[in-house]
Amino acid sequence: MASETVPFCAAADWGTSSFRLWLLARDGTVLGEKRSREGMQSAVAAGGFAAVLETHLGALGAAPDLPVIVCGMAGAKQGWVEVPYVDAPAPFEAIAAGALPVPGVARDVRILPGVAQRDAARPDVMRGEETQIVGLGREGLVCLPGTHSKWAAVRAGRIEAFSTFMTGEVFALLAEQSILRHTVGADRDALAHAEAFGRGVEAGLNEPELLLNRLFALRAGPLLGLSEGAEAAARLSGLLIGSEIAGARSLLPGERSVVLVVSGPLADLYAAALEVAGFEVAKADADAAVRQGLLAAAECCFPIETETRS
Amino acid sequence: MASETVPFCAAADWGTSSFRLWLLARDGTVLGEKRSREGMQSAVAAGGFAAVLETHLGALGAAPDLPVIVCGMAGAKQGWVEVPYVDAPAPFEAIAAGALPVPGVARDVRILPGVAQRDAARPDVMRGEETQIVGLGREGLVCLPGTHSKWAAVRAGRIEAFSTFMTGEVFALLAEQSILRHTVGADRDALAHAEAFGRGVEAGLNEPELLLNRLFALRAGPLLGLSEGAEAAARLSGLLIGSEIAGARSLLPGERSVVLVVSGPLADLYAAALEVAGFEVAKADADAAVRQGLLAAAECCFPIETETRS
Numbered sequence: 054m055a056s057e058t059v060p061f062c063a064a065a066d067w068g069t070s071s072f073r074l075w076l077l078a079r080d081g082t083v084l085g086e087k088r089s090r091e092g093m094q095s096a097v098a099a100g101g102f103a104a105v106l107e108t109h110l111g112a113l114g115a116a117p118d119l120p121v122i123v124c125g126m127a128g129a130k131q132g133w134v135e136v137p138y139v140d141a142p143a144p145f146e147a148i149a150a151g152a153l154p155v156p157g158v159a160r161d162v163r164i165l166p167g168v169a170q171r172d173a174a175r176p177d178v179m180r181g182e183e184t185q186i187v188g189l190g191r192e193g194l195v196c197l198p199g200t201h202s203k204w205a206a207v208r209a210g211r212i213e214a215f216s217t218f219m220t221g222e223v224f225a226l227l228a229e230q231s232i233l234r235h236t237v238g239a240d241r242d243a244l245a246h247a248e249a250f251g252r253g254v255e256a257g258l259n260e261p262e263l264l265l266n267r268l269f270a271l272r273a274g275p276l277l278g279l280s281e282g283a284e285a286a287a288r289l290s291g292l293l294i295g296s297e298i299a300g301a302r303s304l305l306p307g308e309r310s311v312v313l314v315v316s317g318p319l320a321d322l323y324a325a326a327l328e329v330a331g332f333e334v335a336k337a338d339a340d341a342a343v344r345q346g347l348l349a350a351a352e353c354c355f356p357i358e359t360e361t362r363s
Numbered sequence: 364m365a366s367e368t369v370p371f372c373a374a375a376d377w378g379t380s381s382f383r384l385w386l387l388a389r390d391g392t393v394l395g396e397k398r399s400r401e402g403m404q405s406a407v408a409a410g411g412f413a414a415v416l417e418t419h420l421g422a423l424g425a426a427p428d429l430p431v432i433v434c435g436m437a438g439a440k441q442g443w444v445e446v447p448y449v450d451a452p453a454p455f456e457a458i459a460a461g462a463l464p465v466p467g468v469a470r471d472v473r474i475l476p477g478v479a480q481r482d483a484a485r486p487d488v489m490r491g492e493e494t495q496i497v498g499l500g501r502e503g504l505v506c507l508p509g510t511h512s513k514w515a516a517v518r519a520g521r522i523e524a525f526s527t528f529m530t531g532e533v534f535a536l537l538a539e540q541s542i543l544r545h546t547v548g549a550d551r552d553a554l555a556h557a558e559a560f561g562r563g564v565e566a567g568l569n570e571p572e573l574l575l576n577r578l579f580a581l582r583a584g585p586l587l588g589l590s591e592g593a594e595a596a597a598r599l600s601g602l603l604i605g606s607e608i609a610g611a612r613s614l615l616p617g618e619r620s621v622v623l624v625v626s627g628p629l630a631d632l633y634a635a636a637l638e639v640a641g642f643e644v645a646k647a648d649a650d651a652a653v654r655q656g657l658l659a660a661a662e663c664c665f666p667i668e669t670e671t672r673s
Contacts, residue, residue, distance in 0.1 A: 138587075170583075173590065176587050177579065217576060217583070218579065220575050226536045226540055261571045263610040264571065265529050266485075269527040269528065269529050274483070280486070296572060299572035
């Protein structure tokens with residue numbers, strides 16, 4: 054069967070600092086794509102979400118009545134339209150059903166909700182990752198690495214529980230603003246120092262209570278000639294990711310496989326760390342997952358009354 | 364017996380960002396004191412260590428031949444004279460014996476070494492804290508909180524092992540530069556929110572593997588109305604100190620008492636956290652400890668051939 058060529062909807066993943074837009078056919082075929090740094094923050098500054106969206110839709114030649122489905126921080130309080138969170142355990146259908154239309158625009162634009170974990174001991178929120186998880190359609194332990202890495206336990210078509218780890222943000226702060234900046238150089242390719250990275254992962258996994266100490270050791274080691282400064286970035290990255298995995302595995306104790314949803318250089322890094330931790334890793338492409346999740350939501354939001362499939 | 368009034372030596376604790384100088388009698392009586400922000404970094408910029416030292420000694424009316432004993436970062440590679448580390452396990456006498464004279468100055472100035480832990484798995488360094496530990500003259504587990512908290516295991520007149528934790532620096536980075544700055548306000552008085560602080564300590568102690576997750580929860584909790592933003596600084600402080608204690612207690616497993624060497628607001632904070640962790644706490648004044656350690660070193664460095672005690 055040939056791929057479809059008629060746009061069914063436009064789909065946007067609108068984060069804090071990035072914007073991605075696709076024109077999608079009914080079967081998921083990508084008919085057009087735009088990416089920019091016009092995330093929530095700059096979209097607000099640049100004259101509004103509607104203007105940014107229409108500019109990119111125009112450039113893709115989208116019809117004026119093509120509906121648009123959006124996930125991510127565009128639905129946050131500081132975003133375009135605040136869309137209340139769906140509470141975990143969150144059934145996939147409830148996420149699509151929670152979408153809200155954007156008022157005051159000619160086009161039919163719906164923004165998907167995030168998911169909230171209203172547990173006083175483990176409060177957590179996500180906006181955007183839930184759509185990747187829905188699109189993935191997999192069960193078990195799901196890891197979405199990033200500035201704020203998310204781990205989710207998915208069962209029976211529901212996001213049962215999840216945890217966010219500030220791994221990426223803490224790495225950047227330590228590497229660039231702490232005393233470690235004198236040791237951690239510009240070479241951030243942790244996998245070029247795979248052994249040091251692996252030792253960092255093991256230390257983070259096995260003795261997470263020593264994290265704040267091992268950070269200082271990243272400086273003391275090269276100072277005493279006991280380790281290479283060039284390895285410090287790899288060791289730091291390993292330590293933090295190891296600590297993250299140590300914490301995250303308690304979400305589904307005993308589970309030995311993880312679906313790793315990621316694009317770019319973090320894919321290999323997290324895969325290597327998860328293997329050190331003894332996990333069986335299945336990689337999934339983050340872009341494909343979010344498109345699939347947006348498409349599934351669009352099918353709920355924009356039902357086709359009379360459809361003729363070619 | 365009356366306190367002595369004749370200066371025996373001047374004693375300086377010269378750190379990265381602070382300078383403290385005392386005129387001390389043979390029995391430890393403080394005959395004069397100066398404090399400034401002219402630490403290693405600004406002393407170098409301000410025309411040199413000798414000029415800074417002589418200015419303050421002159422203001423205290425010190426005789427031109429009064430000897431001076433110095434500890435701290437003045438002995439680092441980037442300091443006044445690099446004084447090689449004494450290796451741990453470090454006997455107290457070896458620290459005084461490792462002092463080096465400053466060449467090219469009229470006055471007899473000796474700078475004490477720091478201590479190095481040349482263990483590839485736990486490399487560590489201290490410069491200044493060893494003098495506090497010597498001055499303390501106590502055995503067991505010693506905690507010196509700060510930007511880089513130090514914990515030492517002291518036995519039979521030796522610093523056997525020690526660990527540095529980047530607790531204070533990580534707190535400042537997270538509170539001021541991370542996404543948590545939107546939650547952690549200017550109110551940093553953790554003990555004004557003692558219950559939240561204590562819960563943070565317990566979380567850090569009992570589940571250190573969740574540190575990077577609990578950081579994010581500091582933001583998610585108030586966002587979901589599950590905790591007070593005003594408590595976030597206390598919770599953050601507790602989390603980090605709890606994690607530090609969880610790691611540090613392995614230095615002397617089974618030890619249930621700690622000597623806490625500290626001045627200022629950290630004293631009560633750490634005492635409270637250590638009590639949550641089940642430690643019996645003995646507080647010692649950091650300034651008194653360093654003066655006592657400098658005096659003990661001065662007695663070795665500047666022996667009095669014929670002494671007449673009053």
